[in-house]
Structures are given as C-alpha cells and as structure tokens.
Amino acid sequence: MRFAALALLLLAAPAAAQNGAPFTIAETGQTFHDIDDAVQSVRMGTATILIAPGVYHQCTVQAGGRITFKAVQPGTAIFDGTTCEGKAAFVLRGQSATVDGLVFRNMAVDDGNGAGIRTEMGDLTVRNAMFVDSQEGILGGEPTGQRIVIDRSTFSGLGTCDAATDCAHSIYLANRGSVTITNSRFERGQGGHYVKLRSPNVSITDNSFDDSRGHKTNYMIDLPNGASGLIANNTFVQGKDKENWSGFIVVAAEAHDFSADGLVVRDNDARLAPGVERSPAFVADLSGDRITVADNRLGQGVRRFERR
Incomplete structure (x- = not known):
C-alpha cells in the first residue's frame, strides 16, 4: 500500500509542476512553488x-532534518545559475x-567557489x-565523522584557478569521516583538480577521468x-592542456595530517591522450608512508x- 501511494505521487508530480507547484513532499502530498519553502516545511x-521536470532558478538552505531531494525523472530537474548565501x-x-537525479549547472559566485552543493553538516549521499559548467561541483565538509557518498554522477566543465583566490575543483571535500566516490565520470575540467579530498579515509573506485578536453587542469586525484x-578500477586519460601534469594521483603534497599507511592503488588504467608526450608519475607520494x-x-x- 505504501509503495502504491508513492507511485501515485511520482505520477502526480509532473501534473503538479504544470499547475505551478513542482515540489511535492512525498509523505504528505503537500506541494510548493519554491524549493526553499518545501525544505523549511520539513x-x-x-x-x-x-x-518535477523543469529548469529552476532557485536555491535552498537546509538547516535541519533528514531530506531526500529526488527528481521524478532523473536528469530533467535542473537547477540553473542561482545560489544561496553566495555559496x-x-x-x-x-x-x-x-x-x-538532479542537474546543477552554471553556478558562479564572487569568490570563485560557486557550487551545485555545499555540504556543511550531516552525512551526504549524491x-x-x-554538475555542469560551474566553478565547483560539490564543496564542503565538516570536521567530524561525516560520511559522504557519491555514486553514478557526472562532473563536467568544472573548476577554476582564475576566478578563485585558491583553485576551485570538480569535487573539494574536507571532513574527518570518509568519502566514497563510485561509478562516476569526470571530464572537461576547467582548472584545479578533478577530486581533492582532505579526508582520512577514501574509496574511489570504478570511475572515469577523461582530461582529454581539460583546460589548465592539475591532478586527477589530490x-x-x-x-x-x-x-581501484578507475580509468584515467591525461590531456595536453595542463597547469600541472606531474602526477595523476598525488598524496600529502601540502601536509601529513592523515596516515597513508595502507592506501592501496590497484587495477587502474592510466594513459596520456593521443599526441601527448611527457612522463608524469601515476602516483606521487610525499608522505613516506607504506602505499601499495x-x-x-x-x-x-x-x-x-x-x-x-
């Protein structure tokens, strides 16, 4: 019965959008014109x-609760160019x-860190x-045991070292818990790193990093x-237009706050794009720890x- 009720809501949501209320609380059926009003009601x-499907020039700040933001049809709910709190x-x-199932595009703010998602507290699953043509895809983290999981997502046309005081990246997370990234695609970076993680525990598996059309990019994983x-089980292609081509994966380039003992890098495929001639390190380590x-x-x- 509960499944049937949810199915009816899924079918009804596009109709609600046509009536001007595209945001529906699945558990109650209540509808809202503005995403932030829906969030605050929780x-x-x-x-x-x-x-519901649509292009939304809206943003939201979640201050509490446990919320799932779900597109009725994956890839058709697009948040375009509007940010909250300059973030x-x-x-x-x-x-x-x-x-x-959401799309975030054209995010830019004055400090160069305009993102689709800014995570500041609470576990996050994406x-x-x-995340397309923005300064940053996902940014943030908190100094706790926060768990962040990213799966089956695309990061394209992200990053900058020109608009930001420090570089912006496709993903830039700093937390004391863990970050897991799986089955995702990174491509056409516009500066910075594709994945930059200040986290003690990482799992990055079964992803594709295609830098062949990148512009002024740095590392694939920092x-x-x-x-x-x-x-493990990632594919990497390093392109020609690099700001720093010296490594694909670089460990402890800035500090040695977290041990890299036990870090395993295996069963990956790493190549240079056709016509590129140079000799980068696949893994460059500054920690001195035991890395496999x-x-x-x-x-x-x-x-x-x-x-x-």
Whole structure:
C-alpha cells in the first residue's frame, strides 16, 4: 500500500509542476512553488521532496532534518545559475541529505567557489546527479565523522584557478569521516583538480577521468593531507592542456595530517591522450608512508611511482 501511494505521487508530480507547484513532499502530498519553502516545511523531520521536470532558478538552505531531494525523472530537474548565501544551489547543514537525479549547472559566485552543493553538516549521499559548467561541483565538509557518498554522477566543465583566490575543483571535500566516490565520470575540467579530498579515509573506485578536453587542469586525484583507503578500477586519460601534469594521483603534497599507511592503488588504467608526450608519475607520494601500487595498466610515458 505504501509503495502504491508513492507511485501515485511520482505520477502526480509532473501534473503538479504544470499547475505551478513542482515540489511535492512525498509523505504528505503537500506541494510548493519554491524549493526553499518545501525544505523549511520539513524542519527537524524526515522527508522526500519530489522535484518535477523543469529548469529552476532557485536555491535552498537546509538547516535541519533528514531530506531526500529526488527528481521524478532523473536528469530533467535542473537547477540553473542561482545560489544561496553566495555559496551553492543547495547549502546543506541538516542531519543528513540525499540528492538523487538532479542537474546543477552554471553556478558562479564572487569568490570563485560557486557550487551545485555545499555540504556543511550531516552525512551526504549524491547519486545519478550531474554538475555542469560551474566553478565547483560539490564543496564542503565538516570536521567530524561525516560520511559522504557519491555514486553514478557526472562532473563536467568544472573548476577554476582564475576566478578563485585558491583553485576551485570538480569535487573539494574536507571532513574527518570518509568519502566514497563510485561509478562516476569526470571530464572537461576547467582548472584545479578533478577530486581533492582532505579526508582520512577514501574509496574511489570504478570511475572515469577523461582530461582529454581539460583546460589548465592539475591532478586527477589530490589527497593533500594524506589518506588511507582504496583507489581501484578507475580509468584515467591525461590531456595536453595542463597547469600541472606531474602526477595523476598525488598524496600529502601540502601536509601529513592523515596516515597513508595502507592506501592501496590497484587495477587502474592510466594513459596520456593521443599526441601527448611527457612522463608524469601515476602516483606521487610525499608522505613516506607504506602505499601499495600494484596491477595498474599504464600507458607509454606514465611512470608507476615517484617519491617526492
């Protein structure tokens, strides 16, 4: 019965959008014209907000509760160019948030860190999402055991070192818990790193990093404070237009706050784009810790490991 009721709501949501109320609380059927009004109605509760197809020049700040933001049809609910607090389309500081099937594009703010999602508190799950042509895709983190999971998402045309005081990146997270990134695609970076994580525990598996059309990009994966965990079954292509081409994966380039003992980098495929001739390190390490680099398929010119 509960499944049938939810199915009816899923079918009804596009009709609600046509009537001018595209945001529906799945549990109650209540509809809203503005995403932030829907979010504020949840208060400290738990809710799923169903989002009908459309292009929305809106943003929201989640101050509490556990909220799932779910597109009725993945890829058709688009948040375009509007940010809250000079930060992001979604500023999240509730107990937890899940973002499912949404598109974020054209996010820019004065400090160069305009993002689709800014996570400031609470666990975060992102799946089936797209982040396109913005200064940053996902930014934030909190100094606690926060868990962040990103799955089956696309990051395209992100990052900048020109508009930001420091560089902006496709994903830039700093938390004391863990970050898991799976089954996602990174492409056409416009500066900075594709993934930059200041987290002690990382798992980055089954992703695609295509830098062949990148512009002034740096590393594919930057773990600037060190990290342990797993980087496996990813494919990497380094393009020609690089600001820093010296490494694909770089560990502890800025500090050694987290041990990299036990970090495993295995079963990846890393190559240079056609016509690119240089000799970057696949893994460059400044931590001096025990890192396992094994069974990776490296194209011509790519060196397995470099201790800096």
